[in-house]
Amino acid sequence: SYELTQPPSVSVSPGQTARITCSGDALPKQYAHWYQQRPGQAPILVIYKDSERPSGIPERFSGSSSGTTVTLTISGVQAEDEADYYCQSADSSGTYRVFGGGTKVTVL
Amino acid sequence: QVTLRESGPALVKPTQTLTLTCTFSGFSLTTRGLCVSWIRQPPGKALEWLALIDWDDDKYYTTSLKTRLTISRDTSKNQVVLTMTNIDPLDTATYYCARTETTGADAFDIWGHGTMVTVSS
Numbered sequence A: 001s002y003e004l005t006q007p008p009s010v011s012v013s014p015g016q017t018a019r020i021t022c023s024g025d026a027l028p029k030q031y032a033h034w035y036q037q038r039p040g041q042a043p044i045l046v047i048y049k050d051s052e053r054p055s056g057i058p059e060r061f062s063g064s065s066s067g068t069t070v071t072l073t074i075s076g077v078q079a080e081d082e083a084d085y086y087c088q089s090a091d092s093s094g095t096y097r098v099f100g101g102g103t104k105v106t107v108l
Numbered sequence B: 001q002v003t004l005r006e007s008g009p010a011l012v013k014p015t016q017t018l019t020l021t022c023t024f025s026g027f028s029l030t031t032r033g034l035c036v037s038w039i040r041q042p043p044g045k046a047l048e049w050l051a052l053i054d055w056d057d058d059k060y061y062t063t064s065l066k067t068r069l070t071i072s073r074d075t076s077k078n079q080v081v082l083t084m085t086n087i088d089p090l091d092t093a094t095y096y097c098a099r100t101e102t103t104g105a106d107a108f109d110i111w112g113h114g115t116m117v118t119v120s121s
Helices: none
Strands: A009-012 A018-023 A033-037 A044-047 A061-066 A069-074 A083-090 A097-099 A103-107 B003-007 B018-025 B034-041 B048-054 B059-061 B069-074 B079-084 B093-101 B108-111 B115-119
Touching (some): A009 A018, A018 A103, A044 A061, B018 B034, B018 B093, B018 B115, B034 B079, B048 B069, B059 B069
Antiparallel strands (some): A018 A069, A061 A069, B003 B018
């Protein structure tokens, strides 16, 4: 079955930049989306279609894509950005959705 | 305003069948491009997509659980139902439903709060 690979954790100091990668063979063909999940809460969409930001999401969240890797960048990290982040995409057929294993962002 | 709310039993015995209901408002599942998915998250673990039903009543299931899952809809009640047979303690998780607009973001743009299901005898 298709898999998306994320680093388990990323640590960053306040005001610095956090970058979270997500790798998958079908990413050149399929869009990726990113979700933020704070403890005890449902996920929220922070980036869709690789680099689009939903309304209400701060500008410090951005996304990019290069080949089989997509990246979520959080610029000027704030304490409230401490959360788990998941990438999500679909297999090459576009039929089956899949999530990455999640990355825990710790703000030092 | 689009909202989704999951409901179902909090405790289920092994081998039983689990039935979960997603009740939504603010959209119609007969509108072209709209879909509802079920996603689960075991305690301390990652999200796992389970199933999707679309505006045309087409249904898709994760391969690993395909034989145990059934997704259906009641458009008159604005509900999507997921049944999972032969429940096991490994199915203990928070179960979410979420909307997708394939003509828009094509992502899970609105989520319910989730319902926690514990499988134990």
